[in-house]
Amino acid sequence: MNDLREQLKEAVASAFSQGRVRSFVCLERGFYPFATMPAILHSGSDADRVEIGLADAPLLAKYLLDMPKPAGIVVRSCDALGVSRLIRDRRVKREDLYIISISCPGVVDTAKIPMSMHRITALEKAGDALIVHTALGPTELPWSSVLLDRCLACVSGAASTDADVVLDDGRGKPPAPVDYSEIDEVEHMAPDERYAMWEKEFAKCIRCFACRNACPACSCRKCSLDLPEPEWLSRAVILPEQFMFHFTRAYHVAGRCVGCGECERACPVGLPLMKLNRKFTRDIETLFGVDDARIPRDVEVLGTFLPDDPEEFC
Amino acid sequence: MSLDWQPKIVGFTCNWCSYAGADLAGTSRMSYPASVRIIRVPCSGRINPVFVIRAFQRGADGVLVAGCHPGDCHYSTGNMYARRRFLIARRFMEYLGMDPARLEIHWISASEGQKFQEVIKNMTDRIHAMGPNRKMREIL
Numbered sequence: 001m002n003d004l005r006e007q008l009k010e011a012v013a014s015a016f017s018q019g020r021v022r023s024f025v026c027l028e029r030g031f032y033p034f035a036t037m038p039a040i041l042h043s044g045s046d047a048d049r050v051e052i053g054l055a056d057a058p059l060l061a062k063y064l065l066d067m068p069k070p071a072g073i074v075v076r077s078c079d080a081l082g083v084s085r086l087i088r089d090r091r092v093k094r095e096d097l098y099i100i101s102i103s104c105p106g107v108v109d110t111a112k113i114p115m116s117m118h119r120i121t122a123l124e125k126a127g128d129a130l131i132v133h134t135a136l137g138p139t140e141l142p143w144s145s146v147l148l149d150r151c152l153a154c155v156s157g158a159a160s161t162d163a164d165v166v167l168d169d170g171r172g173k174p175p176a177p178v179d180y181s182e183i184d185e186v187e188h189m190a191p192d193e194r195y196a197m198w199e200k201e202f203a204k205c206i207r208c209f210a211c212r213n214a215c216p217a218c219s220c221r222k223c224s225l226d227l228p229e230p231e232w233l234s235r236a237v238i239l240p241e242q243f244m245f246h247f248t249r250a251y252h253v254a255g256r257c258v259g260c261g262e263c264e265r266a267c268p269v270g271l272p273l274m275k276l277n278r279k280f281t282r283d284i285e286t287l288f289g290v291d292d293a294r295i296p297r298d299v300e301v302l303g304t305f306l307p308d309d310p311e312e313f314c
Numbered sequence: 315m316s317l318d319w320q321p322k323i324v325g326f327t328c329n330w331c332s333y334a335g336a337d338l339a340g341t342s343r344m345s346y347p348a349s350v351r352i353i354r355v356p357c358s359g360r361i362n363p364v365f366v367i368r369a370f371q372r373g374a375d376g377v378l379v380a381g382c383h384p385g386d387c388h389y390s391t392g393n394m395y396a397r398r399r400f401l402i403a404r405r406f407m408e409y410l411g412m413d414p415a416r417l418e419i420h421w422i423s424a425s426e427g428q429k430f431q432e433v434i435k436n437m438t439d440r441i442h443a444m445g446p447n448r449k450m451r452e453i454l
Contacts, residue, residue: 186409195411195449232364240371240452243410247367254402279409283402302402305394310401311384313419 004102004169008074009047011100011165015072016044020164021098024072025063027053034123035110038063050074055108055123056148059262061086061216069096076104077172078150080160081258082216084296089256091219101163103172106143106151113146115139149274150261152176155294178292180282182275202242204269211263211273212249217256224248246276254280255301259294321375321441323350323434326365328358330388331423332380338427346431347438350378357381359392363403366417370450376416376441378433383421393421412449415440 008026015021028039028049036053038060039046061082064071069092075083080101086092105125110117113132122133130146132139144152157172186194209225212218224232225245233245250273257277264273284293284301287310293301327333333354339346355361358381366377379400381393400419408414418437422430 191408191411191413193411194409198410238452240450243450244364244367244371247406247410248364251363251403251406254406276406276409279406280402283405287401288398302395302398305391305398307384307394309394309397311397312401313397313421 004167005052007167008102009050012050013044013047015098021070021072022068025060025067026074027051027057032117034120040067054125055110057107059260062214064092065219070098072098074100074102075160076102077156077160078260082260085216085258086219088296089219099163100165101159103159103168104157105171106147106173108146109148153259183279183282186275199239201271202246205242205271206269207237207245208268210266210268214262214266215253216258217253250276250280253277255284257281321349321438322373323376323378323437324369324374325350325352325378326355326361327352328381329354329356331382334424335422335426335430339430342427344427344431346434349438350434357389357392358396361396363399370447371452373451373453375447376437378437379419380422383423386423416447
């Protein structure tokens, strides 16, 4: 792990010294000693701050929008999909980017560690376990039980190859089998029960739009959710408007969602937003014969059609 | 529910086929329930699924989306995009707990006045039996 970090620091520093980038987005140490937060670097001398991000690492693709170009970015495979999304949405140009891809063993979700964040002094990955260091001594937890939800559905932990520098230490998480059982679960509920469940979930929503802001597929400069006229979404925080908001958001990213789960991670009230996005992903895969709809394509699934699409309307 | 309750159906019809089909039903003096409120749109490809949610929000008990038969679109392909869109949007509404029977999508050509009449009749009967929509609705 540390090797990878040293290599990464070097790669970032040389990107600046070769004049390839004007700014660089990466992770640095966060407020807790084991957590990381995004950092935008403006000179090679800052490269020492770069961290890999073992726990609670946010995704960085969205920061590219507002950075001075050419911009550098460190990506793991989920983030690489987000960058690819932005490129295909013509929000950034590939030639303006300097991409360093790293392999990723998965990212720890500190909320899944069954103890208070304040007691943890350090986290360490050792083989298939996470060692949680506290003042009372270390505790060992199975690695797969503490990963972020997005890592459990990981496309592949190996470093993405569409990059200027590929740093792969061979310890990337193997691809996870596609599992739609949580979608099935909701589908098997009775309609009223399902509606009651969403009502309960959406009632928690405070409409902070963190899900939209974090999403690499939601990058319009002008968003219909913000416009006072026409008023697609009123400011009233009432249930019908919550349905409107969540329908609009999920439908907007339908066929474009890269499955990174950053919306869910960013949500302050913990809505199961991926259950909405993945429903679309699965329907698109089964109805239109798309193989893994998370991978960005040059032609959008909903921006095209086939004459022999399923016909269930008459 | 009072005995004289009649469902409110919002019908989005495309200008070139379904609206003309509805017009034909009218000029041919075919009677159909007055439950439908027609909104004419240029093409079924113009209908954003969010329109449907908005209709339910503002008191519709059912929504009809109607366009030209696939292959007959005035703009060649608009209804093909609409078909893809509504295939997933309808499933998604069902996933959120809406009754999928409240949203119907039909291909009605300009010469199918009788089909329009039947669609509205059947839909009104079905929704009448289901009762008023309470889900996603702003004013109860």
